[in-house]
Amino acid sequence: MWMLRIAIITFSLLSAVATPLCAWAHAFPDHSNPSVGSVITVSPAHVRIWFDGALEPIFSTLQVRNTSGQRVDQGDGHVDESDKTLLEGSLPPLSPGTYHVFWSVVARDGHRTEGDYTFTLH
Amino acid sequence: MSAFRSILLLAALILVGTSQAWPHGFAGKRFFPATLAVDDPFISDELSLEMNHIREPDQVSNEFSVAYSKRITPDFGFEFSEAYQHLEPNQGGSKNGFDNLDVGMKYQFFLSAVHETILSVGFDAELGGTGSGNVADSFSTLSPGFFFGKGFGDLPESMKFLRPFAITGMIGPNIPTRSSNVTTTIDPVTGDISQDSERNPTTLSWGLTFQYNLQYLQSYVEDVGLKAPFNRMIPIVELPLTTCLNLGCNGQTTGTVNPGIIWFGKYVQLGAEAQIPINQRTGNHVGVLLQLHFFIDDLFPQSIGRPIFR
Numbered sequence: 178m179w180m181l182r183i184a185i186i187t188f189s190l191l192s193a194v195a196t197p198l199c200a201w202a203h204a205f206p207d208h209s210n211p212s213v214g215s216v217i218t219v220s221p222a223h224v225r226i227w228f229d230g231a232l233e234p235i236f237s238t239l240q241v242r243n244t245s246g247q248r249v250d251q252g253d254g255h256v257d258e259s260d261k262t263l264l265e266g267s268l269p270p271l272s273p274g275t276y277h278v279f280w281s282v283v284a285r286d287g288h289r290t291e292g293d294y295t296f297t298l299h
Numbered sequence: 300m301s302a303f304r305s306i307l308l309l310a311a312l313i314l315v316g317t318s319q320a321w322p323h324g325f326a327g328k329r330f331f332p333a334t335l336a337v338d339d340p341f342i343s344d345e346l347s348l349e350m351n352h353i354r355e356p357d358q359v360s361n362e363f364s365v366a367y368s369k370r371i372t373p374d375f376g377f378e379f380s381e382a383y384q385h386l387e388p389n390q391g392g393s394k395n396g397f398d399n400l401d402v403g404m405k406y407q408f409f410l411s412a413v414h415e416t417i418l419s420v421g422f423d424a425e426l427g428g429t430g431s432g433n434v435a436d437s438f439s440t441l442s443p444g445f446f447f448g449k450g451f452g453d454l455p456e457s458m459k460f461l462r463p464f465a466i467t468g469m470i471g472p473n474i475p476t477r478s479s480n481v482t483t484t485i486d487p488v489t490g491d492i493s494q495d496s497e498r499n500p501t502t503l504s505w506g507l508t509f510q511y512n513l514q515y516l517q518s519y520v521e522d523v524g525l526k527a528p529f530n531r532m533i534p535i536v537e538l539p540l541t542t543c544l545n546l547g548c549n550g551q552t553t554g555t556v557n558p559g560i561i562w563f564g565k566y567v568q569l570g571a572e573a574q575i576p577i578n579q580r581t582g583n584h585v586g587v588l589l590q591l592h593f594f595i596d597d598l599f600p601q602s603i604g605r606p607i608f609r
Contacts, residue, residue: 203565205514212522214459215522288597290325292328294518294519
């Protein structure tokens with residue numbers, strides 16, 4: 178039993194020491210444009226979401242839907258080539274209403290996170 | 300190189316299944332933190348270091364604990380914990396030593412991403428006799444338990460500022476393998492023999508946590524302009540409670556109300572809580588609970604941080 182106890186403590190110390198050596202983790206959104214829950218007066222040309230880590234382009238998606246559930250974005254949601262933390266998609270001119278942004282991303286370590294938010298165009 | 304890495308990742312995810320790539324404590328977009336006092340409802344690869352200081356009615360208790368959990372499958376895993384105790388009884392000298400080793404397992408049998416709900420069952424055994432004789436019990440205690448977590452992200456738009464709110468909880472008995480300890484003492488002067496009997500009642504552990512996730516508010520409800528470190532904070536109140544079930548103390552409840560803050564980053568989580576006794580039976584002084592928590596699945600995603608079997 179002492180061996181197991183020593184193993185747990187040793188593993189704890191090793192993990193603590195190893196923390197700064199690692200650079201991967203799941204991605205959380207940092208900020209976005211239009212911002213989460215915002216009310217805007219000019220139809221945006223894009224939806225852009227910046228994350229706190231690099232994304233894998235092949236598994237990262239973005240959709241924008243209106244209150245009827247119809248997809249309104251241009252279907253080109255993608256991770257930016259030069260900034261791997263940016264997920265963006267184009268929008269046509271929108272009519273006033275509330276729009277729902279759905280995103281799903283995979284971080285470099287393969288962990289998937291997803292979310293959604295709304296913005297309102299007056 | 301980027302395309303090559305994406306192809307490799309695609310191949311890896313096809314092999315292991317993308318649905319199993321959820322990180323620790325998530326139900327959909329809801330992140331449940333590893334709570335400090337009430338056992339959380341999920342199983343993950345994690346390591347937790349905690350420090351607990353509180354003045355109880357009969358002693359001052361200082362405890363330094365280590366807990367490690369390891370997923371065997373994405374929904375099932377084992378947990379090990381150990382604590383070093385420094386006790387200062389009201390009468391007599393201080394006592395130090397390791398508490399008994401705790402070994403447990405947990406199975407997460409339900410997860411709803413849409414309703415941000417996690418349900419799990421677990422079984423924990425404190426192995427009697429594995430700790431120091433002066434601080435640890437000589438008998439074992441068996442503790443089956445039920446755990447739940449519920450986020451309120453499915454509330455209607457009119458209640459959107461309650462969506463970051465979540466509750467977790469647990470309930471389960473603690474069954475000692477010996478109902479009493481009898482200590483026999485022989486007076487060295489008179490030779491008289493005396494016996495002391497200490498009862499070991501069955502108790503019920505139950506607890507709730509109330510959490511308001513500011514990252515959830517900022518990322519999914521409304522950007523209220525919070526900056527680091529506040530945009531990763533979770534104000535929390537925990538209520539770890541224990542109710543005696545037999546042996547003359549039926550219905551007596553002890554516990555604390557723990558208001559505090561949890562901050563979570565990419566790899567670690569920090570937590571600090573006050574421990575306010577709910578009654579005099581628990582104590583009259585406020586204690587402190589501190590946590591340093593490592594997300595092993597994020598630190599070592601390709602090795603010891605992943606389930607052994609997918």
